[in-house]
Each structure stands twice: as C-alpha cells, then as structure tokens.
Amino acid sequence: MEIPGKYVREEELRKMKGVIEYVPKAKYSYSAGQALSVFLRGLKEGKILGKRCSSCGRILLPPREFCESCFSPAGEWLELPQTGRVETASVSYISAKRGKLERPEIVAIIRLDAPGYRGDEPEFPGIFHRLCGVSEEDVMSGRVFGARVRARWRPAEQRAGSITDIECFERW
Amino acid sequence: MRTNVHVKKRVAIVGAGLTLFARRLLETPAELAWEAASRALGSAGLALKDIDCVVIGSAVDGFDGVHMKGEHIADGAGGLLRPTVRVAMGGGTGVMVPIAAWWHVASGLCKTVLAVGEEKMSHAYPHPQAVFAYIWHPILERPLGPNLIWIFALEMAWYMRECKASKEDIALVSVKNKRNALDNPHAQAAANITVEDVLKSETLVWPVQLLDISPVSDGAAALVLADESVARRITDTPVWIEGVGFALDSSFWYNRDLSYPRYVEQAARMAYKMAGIERPWKEIDIAEPHDPFDYKELHNLEGLMLARKCEAPRLLKEGHFERSGELPTSPSGGLLGMGNPIAASGLMKTAELFWQLRYEAGARQVKKAVHKAVASSWGGLMQTSTVIVLSR
Amino acid sequence: MRTAIVGIGWSGFRPSVPELSFTEMMYEAAVRAYEDAGVDARRDVDVFVSCQEDFWEGIAINDEFAPDPVGGVMRPTVTVAGDGLQCVGQAYMMIRSGLAELVAVEAHGKPSDVKTLQEIYELALDPQLRALKPGNPFFLAGLDAVAYMRRSGARREHFALVAVKNRRRGLRNPRASHAASIELKAVLNARPAIYPLTRHEIAGFTDAAISVVMASEQKARELRSEPIWLEGIWWSTEVGSGSVEWHEWGSMPSARLAAKEAYRQAGLKDPRRQTDFAEVEDRFSFMELLFLEELGMAPEGAHKLLESGYFDAEGSYPVNPSGGSLSLGTSFEATGLMRLLEAVLQLRGEAGGVQLRGAERAVVASWRGVPSYTSAVAVLGR
Numbered sequence: 001m002e003i004p005g006k007y008v009r010e011e012e013l014r015k016m017k018g019v020i021e022y023v024p025k026a027k028y029s030y031s032a033g034q035a036l037s038v039f040l041r042g043l044k045e046g047k048i049l050g051k052r053c054s055s056c057g058r059i060l061l062p063p064r065e066f067c068e069s070c071f072s073p074a075g076e077w078l079e080l081p082q083t084g085r086v087e088t089a090s091v092s093y094i095s096a097k098r099g100k101l102e103r104p105e106i107v108a109i110i111r112l113d114a115p116g117y118r119g120d121e122p123e124f125p126g127i128f129h130r131l132c133g134v135s136e137e138d139v140m141s142g143r144v145f146g147a148r149v150r151a152r153w154r155p156a157e158q159r160a161g162s163i164t165d166i167e168c169f170e171r172w
Numbered sequence: 173m174r175t176n177v178h179v180k181k182r183v184a185i186v187g188a189g190l191t192l193f194a195r196r197l198l199e200t201p202a203e204l205a206w207e208a209a210s211r212a213l214g215s216a217g218l219a220l221k222d223i224d225c226v227v228i229g230s231a232v233d234g235f236d237g238v239h240m241k242g243e244h245i246a247d248g249a250g251g252l253l254r255p256t257v258r259v260a261m262g263g264g265t266g267v268m269v270p271i272a273a274w275w276h277v278a279s280g281l282c283k284t285v286l287a288v289g290e291e292k293m294s295h296a297y298p299h300p301q302a303v304f305a306y307i308w309h310p311i312l313e314r315p316l317g318p319n320l321i322w323i324f325a326l327e328m329a330w331y332m333r334e335c336k337a338s339k340e341d342i343a344l345v346s347v348k349n350k351r352n353a354l355d356n357p358h359a360q361a362a363a364n365i366t367v368e369d370v371l372k373s374e375t376l377v378w379p380v381q382l383l384d385i386s387p388v389s390d391g392a393a394a395l396v397l398a399d400e401s402v403a404r405r406i407t408d409t410p411v412w413i414e415g416v417g418f419a420l421d422s423s424f425w426y427n428r429d430l431s432y433p434r435y436v437e438q439a440a441r442m443a444y445k446m447a448g449i450e451r452p453w454k455e456i457d458i459a460e461p462h463d464p465f466d467y468k469e470l471h472n473l474e475g476l477m478l479a480r481k482c483e484a485p486r487l488l489k490e491g492h493f494e495r496s497g498e499l500p501t502s503p504s505g506g507l508l509g510m511g512n513p514i515a516a517s518g519l520m521k522t523a524e525l526f527w528q529l530r531y532e533a534g535a536r537q538v539k540k541a542v543h544k545a546v547a548s549s550w551g552g553l554m555q556t557s558t559v560i561v562l563s564r
Numbered sequence: 565m566r567t568a569i570v571g572i573g574w575s576g577f578r579p580s581v582p583e584l585s586f587t588e589m590m591y592e593a594a595v596r597a598y599e600d601a602g603v604d605a606r607r608d609v610d611v612f613v614s615c616q617e618d619f620w621e622g623i624a625i626n627d628e629f630a631p632d633p634v635g636g637v638m639r640p641t642v643t644v645a646g647d648g649l650q651c652v653g654q655a656y657m658m659i660r661s662g663l664a665e666l667v668a669v670e671a672h673g674k675p676s677d678v679k680t681l682q683e684i685y686e687l688a689l690d691p692q693l694r695a696l697k698p699g700n701p702f703f704l705a706g707l708d709a710v711a712y713m714r715r716s717g718a719r720r721e722h723f724a725l726v727a728v729k730n731r732r733r734g735l736r737n738p739r740a741s742h743a744a745s746i747e748l749k750a751v752l753n754a755r756p757a758i759y760p761l762t763r764h765e766i767a768g769f770t771d772a773a774i775s776v777v778m779a780s781e782q783k784a785r786e787l788r789s790e791p792i793w794l795e796g797i798w799w800s801t802e803v804g805s806g807s808v809e810w811h812e813w814g815s816m817p818s819a820r821l822a823a824k825e826a827y828r829q830a831g832l833k834d835p836r837r838q839t840d841f842a843e844v845e846d847r848f849s850f851m852e853l854l855f856l857e858e859l860g861m862a863p864e865g866a867h868k869l870l871e872s873g874y875f876d877a878e879g880s881y882p883v884n885p886s887g888g889s890l891s892l893g894t895s896f897e898a899t900g901l902m903r904l905l906e907a908v909l910q911l912r913g914e915a916g917g918v919q920l921r922g923a924e925r926a927v928v929a930s931w932r933g934v935p936s937y938t939s940a941v942a943v944l945g946r
Contacts, residue, residue: 003191005198005390006197090329092321094377096318097319125427
C-alpha cells in the first residue's frame with residue numbers, strides 16, 4: 001500500500017519554483033497588569049516582591065492578582081528573601097534558535113526561602129533564572145541540586161524593571 | 173468538579189489513516205490533512221458525504237506559518253459546508269481531537285465525525301525552534317532567551333534525581349521506540365540503535381541529548397468516529413471509546429514539583445472512571461503514552477498509573493514495555509521513532525491502538541491478547557494532559 | 565434535554581485596557597460570571613472551555629495561560645481555536661452528552677496589545693495570496709459588499725444606514741465605546757476605507773473578556789428561577805481561508821447552514837415571527853443585511869425592511885438593539901460572546917438603557933471575521 005506524502009530534501013526545496021518566503025510581522029506590547037507591574041517595579045529597586053493568598057496563606061511568586069488554587073483575590077504584598085535553593089538545573093549548549101552557543105548557559109528553578117515554608121513542599125514560591133559561578137560539572141554531577149543561591153543584581157542604573165534586572169543567582 | 177455524570181451513548185472509532193511522517197513533505201498543510209482524512213474514510217468504507225461533523229487539531233500556528241490554521245486547512249480536513257471546529261492544546265492536541273470528536277457524537281448531534289490532526293513544522297525556516305521561543309511567558313520568561321529544551325532538561329534532571337534513574341535507564345526508551353518504528357512504514361526516525369548511541373549523541377541541553385528527543389516533522393493523521401448504530405452497520409470490529417479525560421495544571425511551572433506529572437494522573441483518573449477501570453496497571457493491556465522525549469514516556473506511564481512512582485525505569489529494563497512484554501508501550505514506534513508532527517503524532521497514537529485492538533497492526537502487533545488500551549498526549553508548560561481509553 | 569445559561573460576566577469593553585493583563589481581565593469576567601450563577605468555580609464547575617488563537621495572544625500554545633484565571637487549574641480545561649460561540653457549542657455538546665452538568669466558557673481579546681494588527685490578519689491569508697501583496701486583508705469584505713450590492717439591489721446608503729442605526733443606538737449602552745452620534749451624510753461623505761465601506765462602517769477593536777456559565781436543565785433549575793435557555797446552537801464553515809476563491813461571494817452560506825440546524829434544534833419554523841430580536845454580525849455594516857437574509861429574517865430584502873425602520877429598536881423586529889459591533893467593537897474570538905452577552909442581558913431584562921420590552925426569544929449570529937468563512941448561530945429563550 002502506498003503511503004501518502006512525498007519527502008523533499010533541503011536542496012530540492014531550494015531549487016523549486018514558487019517557494020514563498022515570508023517573515024511574519026508580529027509585534028506585541030503585552031500589558032503586565034496589576035500584579036506584575038508592581039513586581040517589575042520592585043525588581044528595579046532590587047526587591048523580590050511576592051503576594052500572599054489571604055485564603056490559603058500560600059506565597060505567590062511570581063505574584064498574581066489571584067490565587068489560582070483558591071480562585072480568590074491574592075492578599076498583601078511582601079518582600080521575599082533573595083536567597084533560596086536550587087531545585088533543578090540544566091546546561092544549555094544551544095541558543096533559542098538552535099544555533100551552537102560559545103559558552104553554555106546554566107539555568108535553574110530556584111525555591112526561595114519564604115517565611116512559613118519548610119522547604120520540601122510540592123508547591124513553593126519559585127523563580128526561573130540563570131545560575132552563575134556554577135560549572136557544567138557541578139550540574140552534571142548533581143552537586144548543584146539543593147545548593148544555596150542568592151540573587152546577583154545588575155547595577156541600579158542598568159535596571160529596567162525586567163526579570164533580567166537580576167543578572168543571575170549565584171552560590172554563596 | 174464532577175464529570176461523566178450520565179454519559180449514555182457509546183461512541184466507536186471505525187477508521188484511521190496516516191500520511192508519511194517526515195522532516196519535510198511536499199504537500200501543503202491542507203493537502204496533508206486531506207491525505208490522512210481520505211485514507212481514514214476509505215478504511216471505514218465511507219465517503220465525505222457520510223460525515224456530519226469535523227474536528228480539527230493543530231497545535232501551533234507558527235509552524236505552518238498561518239494564523240487561524242484551522243480555517244486554513246478546513247477544506248483539506250473535509251470541513252466545508254459542515255460544522256467544523258479546531259481544538260488547540262499544544263502537545264496535548266493529538267488526543268484532544270478524538271476527545272472533542274467523542275462529545276460531538278455522544279451529544280447525539282453528529283452521527284459521524286472526521287477527526288483530523290495536522291502539523292507542518294518544516295515551514296518554520298531554518299528551524300522550528302525559533303517558533304518555540306513564543307511559548308514562554310512574554311514578561312517573566314522570554315527576556316531570559318530560553319529555548320524549548322530548557323524546560324524539558326529541568327524536568328528530566330529532576331525526575332532522574334528523584335527516581336535515581338540514570339541516563340542509561342532512560343535512553344532505553346529511545347532504543348525501544350526507534351526499534352519498534354522499524355516495522356512502521358510511516359516512520360521518520362526508525363533505527364536500530366544502542367544506549368551508547370544515545371549517550372554519544374550531541375548534548376543539546378544537559379541532560380537532554382539529540383537522541384533523547386523526537387525529531388520535528390510534517391504529517392497528518394485522521395480517525396473516523398461513529399455512533400453505535402452507524403458503527404454496527406459498517407463494521408464487525410468497532411473500537412469503543414470507553415473513557416476520556418483531560419486536565420490542565422497552572423501555567424506557573426516553576427512553582428511545583430516537576431518530578432511527577434500530577435495533571436496526567438488527574439486526566440487519567442477522569443478517563444478511567446468513565447471506563448470503569450479501577451486498577452489500570454492490571455486492566456490496561458497496551459499503552460501509547462506521549463514520548464516527545466524519552467523520559468516523558470516513563471513520566472507519563474507513572475502519571476497514567478501504569479507504573480508506580482519512579483518504578484517505570486526498572487520495569488523498562490525488565491522488558492515489561494516491549495511488544496512482547498506485559499504492557500507494551502509505544503508499539504507504533506512512538507514519537508521518538510515515528511517523528512513528531514505534534515497534533516498528528518498524538519492522533520497517530522490513538523490510531524495505533526485502533527489497529528492493535530483490531531489485530532490489524534501487522535508486524536507491529538503485540539504478542540499478548542489486547543482488550544483495553546490507553547493513549548495520552550502531554551503539552552504546555554509541563555501542564556497539559558489528554559487521555560483516551562479504548563476497548564474492542 | 566435542555567441546556568441553559570446560568571451566569572455571565574464581562575470585563576473591559578474599552579478600546580484599550582492598559583491597566584490589566586489579559587489574564588486579569590479573564591479573572592474579572594470569570595469572577596463576575598460565577599457570582600452571577602451562584603457557583604464556586606473550584607467546587608462546582610465540571611469543565612472549562614476557552615476560545616483563543618495563538619497570534620491574537622502573541623503566545624504560541626496559548627492553552628498554557630487558560631486555566632489559572634478562570635479557576636480551571638487541575639480541572640478538565642480545553643482550548644478551542646474558534647469564536648466564543650463555537651466554545652459555547654462545545655459546552656452544549658458536553659452537557660448533552662452527559663459528560664458535565666456545569667461548564668464555564670471563556671473568550672477574550674486584547675487587540676490593544678497587538679501592535680501589528682493588519683499584519684496578523686495578513687498572516688491568516690493563504691501564503692499564495694499574501695505573495696500578491698493585497699494590502700489591507702479586509703479587502704475580502706469589500707469584495708463581498710460589492711457582490712452583495714449587485715445581488716440584492718442594496719445601495720451604499722443602506723450600508724450607511726446600518727452604521728447610523730447601530731452607532732447611535734450604542735450611545736445608550738455603557739459597554740459601547742465606539743458609539744457615535746453620526747449622520748447619514750457624514751457616513752456617505754467620508755472617503756471609503758475599503759470600497760464601498762467608509763471607516764464609520766467598519767467596527768473598531770475593543771479589549772474585552774467574557775465568561776459564560778452553562779448548565780444542564782436540572783442544574784439550571786437548582787441555580788436560578790429563570791435561567792436563559794440555549795434552545796439551539798450550530799456552526800458551519802463554508803470554505804477554507806486557503807480556498808477563498810470558492811466562496812459564494814455576496815452570500816454567507818455558513819450562517820445559512822448554522823441557522824438551519826440551530827432553528828431545527830429550537831423548533832423554529834418562522835424565526836422572525838417566533839423570536840423577538842436578534843444580535844447579528846455587523847463588523848462591516850453590510851454584513852448585518854447579508855446575515856439577516858441568510859438567517860431567514862428578510863425574505864422581502866433586508867435593505868427594504870431597513871429603510872422602513874423595521875429593524876430599529878422601536879421597529880417590528882429590533883436588530884442589534886445593543887448597538888452591535890459597530891458600537892461595541894470586535895474583540896477577536898470574544899466577538900460572538902459579546903453578542904451573546906447583550907442578548908442574555910436583554911432577555912433577563914438587565915439591558916439598562918437599551919432594554920426592549922417583553923423580549924422572550926432571540927437569535928444570536930456571528931461570523932469569525934476575515935479571512936474565515938465560518939459562522940455560528942444560537943437561539944436563546946426565557
């Protein structure tokens with residue numbers, strides 16, 4: 001039985017007539033909204049701000065206007081410690097567009113030291129960011145898992161109210 | 173929440189069809205949809221005029237490079253001059269298509285439904301990775317310049333640590349699925365490889381290496397669903413949809429333990445409850461869990477309660493999941509062996525179970541007798557699960 | 565088995581809502597809908613449905629952000645790439661199948677976040693068509709308008725009259741941020757934006773989020789003494805956006821087919837006599853007339869009835885008493901739900917300044933917009 005679908009090699013495609021090249025012109029200005037605007041302003045000032053759900057008491061980081069588990073408005077703002085532990089990490093050798101990177105990037109999920117948390121809860125205030133001062137070997141050997149890290153900030157004058165105002169999380 | 177409150181109608185799958193899965197196909201997205209759809213119709217002995225409703229599944233518009241992709245391929249999917257709708261759940265789309273088609277029939281409003289999944293990833297040039305940059309949160313994540321594989325690597329590393337699973341243990345999934353695909357004429361990435369081959373392949377984002385991942389592909393898959401009266405008329409061997417389940421976890425993926433996919437369990441419980449299955453690890457004979465990455469198959473198997481937490485790597489090593497094993501998984505070759513045109517590959521998994529349950533899978537037919545089967549697709553920021561339970 | 569709408573909520577309805585993210589708008593609409601229905605999202609709702617499209621959101625795999633703001637986390641949540649009315653249709657099927665008793669449906673649009681709207685519409689065209697560089701993709705509506713004029717005998721004046729009727733009517737509706745006190749002359753004297761339509765005859769864009777709670781008959785009766793019944797709903801696709809050449813120009817078969825089945829479900833034989841008003845497609849002025857004909861509301865010719873004031877709010881059969889899209893704007897996949905919202909409030913007697921008297925049953929009809937040929941039609945009753 002013949003299977004529908006004709007495979008085309010890259011070189012063949014380039015030689016074909018009528019191939020249309022088109023770059024989508026898609027630009028957006030995403031509204032950060034009530035919660036993230038305050039969070040981003042906090043980053044500019046060198047603070048990590050979270051919210052506490054007034055219903056379940058959970059600390060919401062990144063902050064949101066509502067707690068998605070209780071489906072109720074999130075309560076008060078609080079400044080969180082800038083330290084935490086590495087839950088998981090990886091080493092990237094490729095760029096966002098699949099090109100080879102000169103220097104690998106190490107990223108991690110960091111569980112922040114939030115008040116009222118023991119540190120082993122399945123849900124936790126967390127942040128997704130780069131690690132610095134950590135070697136590929138540290139990650140691959142598993143040494144970095146559970147490691148204590150803290151936020152390293154860009155100089156105040158370079159901060160723009162972006163997640164990248166934190167340069168990375170470093171070991172200490 | 174209470175689902176499956178009073179489902180009465182039985183819904184059957186009566187036909188299935190696939191195109192070739194390949195890195196780049198000559199056909200347009202609509203043509204691919206048509207090829208799979210007409211193959212499925214033909215296998216059911218039906219023509220397009222016999223179809224009441226159409227459900228399209230396609231995951232990401234950015235791949236095909238067309239906004240409102242469902243409208244774009246509606247003609248190819250047989251959707252003209254009839255009710256046509258498209259579900260889009262990222263990687264979870266594949267199994268969501270037959271689920272949505274199920275409620276079309278179960279509602280009593282459609283007697284026959286054509287369910288079509290299509291993805292043409294080669295349109296994204298030079299590499300579909302660039303499209304994946306847009307899956308991330310635009311404010312919190314995208315400024316970090318992430319590539320798609322980061323999130324999988326973070327999850328895989330967590331799973332390995334939590335379950336004390338080694339890279340070697342996990343690579344066995346890739347070895348098994350690519351070998352299974354050798355018997356699948358639609359496959360893109362069938363191969364006889366060893367664990368060493370996986371471990372020697374290019375490291376993309378540690379711990380993920382090239383052969384841990386399913387390749388990007390073009391392709392389409394289709395099913396024909398029918399209500400009980402039509403199904404009994406046109407075939408002696410309908411395959412029944414016994415249960416459907418779906419669940420979405422929060423988009424804040426770095427606020428939770430990723431070593432276990434709780435949302436897969438949630439979706440599975442919904443489907444099993446509808447199917448009257450209480451002990452899936454005993455009652456399910458064959459499974460097509462989502463395997464875009466090798467560890468994902470193990471992760472999904474645990475979420476589907478076909479293995480205990482962290483038990484899947486050991487069962488795999490013991491041959492439990494081989495075609496000759498107690499619970500064959502991904503006998504089709506899975507996404508690792510077949511290629512991964514996202515919405516089509518999930519639908520392909522349901523199609524494979526359809527063939528297996530009818531003993532029509534030829535060289536791929538599993539050794540044991542099969543009565544009940546489960547397929548799942550997984551997607552999003554470690555949050556989407558869609559599950560379907562079939563029986564003969 | 566009957567299906568009802570037991571709760572509805574909205575957020576936004578302004579050309580720009582810069583102070584809220586799209587998820588915050590969804591949350592606000594959802595909270596209002598659940599409060600309206602008297603249900604707890606986390607405890608009571610069985611399934612959540614969201615209608616959205618990747619490129620409207622600027623996010624690939626847009627289901628990622630669907631569950632949190634509607635209470636759907638770790639619940640059966642499904643995203644559909646279609647108009648909100650198609651999502652209502654999915655919920656209708658789920659309830660009829662017995663899968664669920666209570667389903668929450670959501671659709672939203674934040675066009676003010678999209679900086680390249682015209683280019684996004686262009687991206688929906690077939691690549692072969694894009695290569696012709698046709699300019700504003702709304703040209704497809706212009707082609708339909710001209711074909712409709714030839715077919716029906718309607719003139720530009722009739723289209724302008726629709727714009728005047730709807731834009732003025734919206735002045736009484738607090739959600740209608742594009743309402744205007746305009747004169748027929750001003751519409752006709754404006755330079756055509758897409759011939760034969762002037763800018764007054766093309767709906768603007770609105771940021772909006774709408775949530776609807778739907779229930780089985782039994783559940784509906786527990787929750788409300790007077791639910792709004794969804795008596796019928798259907799949708800249809802005429803041609804694909806890759807096969808626009810096959811479109812029956814100047815007609816809208818998708819609306820015709822959707823209406824036929826929705827009427828059958830609702831048991832309607834003569835929709836104009838058996839319903840009291842309609843909220844119908846009018847994002848381009850002529851579409852209102854075209855839809856009325858396809859919906860079987862104007863066998864005499866819609867433009868002739870329009871001339872006589874038949875479709876005015878005070879007329880025999882009010883059409884778009886809310887002000888329609890020309891007053892409310894359009895909001896991507898939420899557009900169909902905007903019409904549904906206005907019809908539900910009207911039937912409940914909660915339409916405020918645009919309230920009609922004694923409305924018992926309504927038809928809601930919406931198109932998915934350029935370059936689709938997909939429409940959905942619903943019949944609602946008290």
